[in-house]
Amino acid sequence: MSNESLANLLKEERRFAPPAELAARANVTAEAYEQAKADRLGFWAAQARRLSWASAPTETLDWSNPPFAKWFADGKLNVAYNCVDRHVENGLGDRVALHFEGEPGDTRSITYAELLGEVSRAANALTELGVQAGDRVAIYMPMIPETVVAMLACARIGAPHSVVFGGFSADALATRIQDADARVVITADGGYRRGKPSALKPAVDEALTRPGTESVRSVLVVRRTGQETAWTKGRDVWWHDLVRRQSDQHTPQAFDAEHPLFILYTSGTTGKPKGILHTTGGYLTQVSYTHHAVFDLKPESDVYWCTADVGWVTGHSYIVYGPLSNGATEVLYEGTPDTPHQGRWWEIVQKYGVTILYTAPTAIRACMKWGDDIPAKFDLSSLRLLGSVGEPINPEAWVWYRKHIGGDTTPVVDTWWQTETGAIMISPLPGVTDTKPGSAQVPLPGIAATVVDDDANEVPDGAGGYLVLTEPWPSMLRTIWGDDQRYLDTYWSRFKNRYFAGDGAKKDDDGDIWLLGRVDDVMLVSGHNISTTEVESALVSHPKVAEAAVVGATDPQTTQAICAFVILRQEAAAAEAKVEAASADAEGDLVEELRAHVAKQLGPIAKPKRILPVAELPKTRSGKIMRRLLRDVAENRALGDVTTLTDSSVMELIQSRLPAASSED
Numbered sequence: 222m223s224n225e226s227l228a229n230l231l232k233e234e235r236r237f238a239p240p241a242e243l244a245a246r247a248n249v250t251a252e253a254y255e256q257a258k259a260d261r262l263g264f265w266a267a268q269a270r271r272l273s274w275a276s277a278p279t280e281t282l283d284w285s286n287p288p289f290a291k292w293f294a295d296g297k298l299n300v301a302y303n304c305v306d307r308h309v310e311n312g313l314g315d316r317v318a319l320h321f322e323g324e325p326g327d328t329r330s331i332t333y334a335e336l337l338g339e340v341s342r343a344a345n346a347l348t349e350l351g352v353q354a355g356d357r358v359a360i361y362m363p364m365i366p367e368t369v370v371a372m373l374a375c376a377r378i379g380a381p382h383s384v385v386f387g388g389f390s391a392d393a394l395a396t397r398i399q400d401a402d403a404r405v406v407i408t409a410d411g412g413y414r415r416g417k418p419s420a421l422k423p424a425v426d427e428a429l430t431r432p433g434t435e436s437v438r439s440v441l442v443v444r445r446t447g448q449e450t451a452w453t454k455g456r457d458v459w460w461h462d463l464v465r466r467q468s469d470q471h472t473p474q475a476f477d478a479e480h481p482l483f484i485l486y487t488s489g490t491t492g493k494p495k496g497i498l499h500t501t502g503g504y505l506t507q508v509s510y511t512h513h514a515v516f517d518l519k520p521e522s523d524v525y526w527c528t529a530d531v532g533w534v535t536g537h538s539y540i541v542y543g544p545l546s547n548g549a550t551e552v553l554y555e556g557t558p559d560t561p562h563q564g565r566w567w568e569i570v571q572k573y574g575v576t577i578l579y580t581a582p583t584a585i586r587a588c589m590k591w592g593d594d595i596p597a598k599f600d601l602s603s604l605r606l607l608g609s610v611g612e613p614i615n616p617e618a619w620v621w622y623r624k625h626i627g628g629d630t631t632p633v634v635d636t637w638w639q640t641e642t643g644a645i646m647i648s649p650l651p652g653v654t655d656t657k658p659g660s661a662q663v664p665l666p667g668i669a670a671t672v673v674d675d676d677a678n679e680v681p682d683g684a685g686g687y688l689v690l691t692e693p694w695p696s697m698l699r700t701i702w703g704d705d706q707r708y709l710d711t712y713w714s715r716f717k718n719r720y721f722a723g724d725g726a727k728k729d730d731d732g733d734i735w736l737l738g739r740v741d742d743v744m745l746v747s748g749h750n751i752s753t754t755e756v757e758s759a760l761v762s763h764p765k766v767a768e769a770a771v772v773g774a775t776d777p778q779t780t781q782a783i784c785a786f787v788i789l790r791q792e793a794a795a796a797e798a799k800v801e802a803a804s805a806d807a808e809g810d811l812v813e814e815l816r817a818h819v820a821k822q823l824g825p826i827a828k829p830k831r832i833l834p835v836a837e838l839p840k841t842r843s844g845k846i847m848r849r850l851l852r853d854v855a856e857n858r859a860l861g862d863v864t865t866l867t868d869s870s871v872m873e874l875i876q877s878r879l880p881a882a883s884s885e886d
């Protein structure tokens with residue numbers, strides 16, 4: 222995109238200074254940037270001292286065999302000890318670790334002392350099942366406390382876990398079990414979703430019929446819903462039988478800092494999923510530090526809530542390891558935001574007095590669509606900090622989030638990172654940075670990121686290119702499980718000695734970083750590179766549009782033509798439904814209005830050729846729009862793989878709208 226259109230995009234730029242009280246008491250001040258700049262490794266060595274080491278590291282980074290990093294390699298520690306035991310030893314046993322809110326409304330508050338007992342029992346149970354340090358354990362669970370306990374129990378005995386999101390199919394589970402060669406699967410009969418029990422165990426049973434899953438000796442099953450559950454004698458064992466009868470004492474063993482902590486699979490656009498490997502000391506150092514710095518956590522008074530599922534890296538780093546290593550009190554919610562009503566999240570914030578909320582743009586936009594009046598019914602005054610992660614947050618949603626959820630006073634931190642980075646990399650610091658809606662802004666202290674052009678030259682302020690990380694960081698992935706070559710090819714081959722994140726980005730005139738989405742999503746229109754994110758952001762800045770997804774469809778004249786799918790705001794959609802019945806022209810008018818709006822915001826080159834109002838967009842369960850499928854639709858192709866879609870009927874709905882669209886061309 223031209224610099225002129227970037228200037229247009231940024232012209233409405235607003236900034237919000239940190240609230241004075243927050244800045245005055247902030248965990249991290251501007252000094253941290255200076256310290257890290259002066260001595261990056263010394264800075265990380267200091268952050269590692271946040272943890273309790275059984276044997277303190279003397280070495281910080283070993284980068285003698287790049288890009289295979291070793292951090293704190295001669296140190297030894299136990300992750301579960303750091304997340305649980307040490308808080309109890311420090312006299313904080315009565316502090317609540319988890320406020321669990323089940324979707325049906327059942328609740329449990331679990332203190333650190335109780336968590337220690339549970340994790341110890343589960344560690345003993347896994348040991349009884351024959352799990353040893355280094356063995357892999359697959360976890361396929363709903364969002365319940367036992368999931369957190371299971372992860373910590375694995376960490377405690379040095380058995381890397383592979384959490385597979387509970388919404389994935391038996392096939393996806395089987396592939397991940399095979400690739401990791403898992404020895405045990407921990408699951409539940411089911412969980413609650415949208416007001417109903419939703420079974421999980423049948424998918425495990427099915428997965429274990431597939432060849433290559435014979436490595437699984439035992440299936441440990443939590444009873445959550447009480448639904449009928451098929452049972453394989455000799456293999457299946459109930460959590461309440463096995464775990465309950467264990468001793469609540471367990472001595473944690475210290476592991477090498479580079480001992481594998483977990484594998485988490487990310488689905489690439491092609492090929493089999495990549496098992497991202499994270500290890501112990503560096504990972505825990507960075508998740509702990511970033512959680513402390515970016516969320517300004519005051520463990521004695523804050524109530525923190527990250528709405529992600531533990532099946533994603535956000536759940537690993539910012540529900541389990543970051544917050545618990547910091548002794549946080551946090552909310553764990555099982556269900557969906559609109560069950561039984563669209564105010565459920567805000568009701569939970571009010572009930573527990575949540576002070577820090579971390580969620581995703583897709584959820585924020587859903588709440589915008591449902592209407593401002595819904596959060597307005599609840600007391601959200603406890604909130605003092607809001608976070609966003611997962612995709613670029615359009616300025617419109619950022620401002621809405623701050624205003625309608627944050628009472629126009631809370632800072633919003635837009636945090637950029639990836640499964641691969643393990644922890645937050647680019648984000649404002651809430652007590653330091655003047656925040657800008659829509660920008661993740663600055664690399665955290667100790668993190669080196671920049672934007673480069675095709676030839677790996679750093680671009681000047683005001684220009685765009687590819688986001689790269691230029692120095693190793695403690696929580697970086699160590700490799701792709703079982704495939705070092707793929708690790709090299711995927712992340713380290715595009716630019717020499719640079720980690721390429723796969724994202725497009727821009728620096729504004731202040732040098733702040735704006736993420737522009739995956740580079741695979743950049744469109745080429747009449748010789749111009751246009752990012753899908755920018756066009757989406759422009760569309761959503763129109764008052765009638767709640768959400769937008771943009772793709773480039775092959776076009777004989779312009780190489781690619783911009784094709785937009787939009788969800789209208791509730792009021793606009795209702796009006797639209799009425800006029801649509803009366804005349805197809807009315808829809809044409811709205812489409813023209815939106816095209817003109819984008820042209821005005823970004824310039825005529827970015828004007829979508831087609832705009833199609835739809836009721837829903839195809840999304841993965843982590844809320845990312847599946848543009849690949851929309852491209853299939855826009856190019857009139859048969860749909861590709863839809864198995865990771867939340868709701869496969871969405872695509873039928875969208876396709877059924879197509880004839881109307883082609884008449885508008």
Ligand code: WT7
Binds near residue numbers: 612
């Ligand atoms: C990709 C990583 C990080 C936890 C959840 C997603 C996109 C993530 C942002 C942000 C713009 C973002 C990037 C990144 N992304 N956060 N704040 N602004 N884009 O983890 O599934 O590994 O996805 O999500 O495209 O590469 P993931």
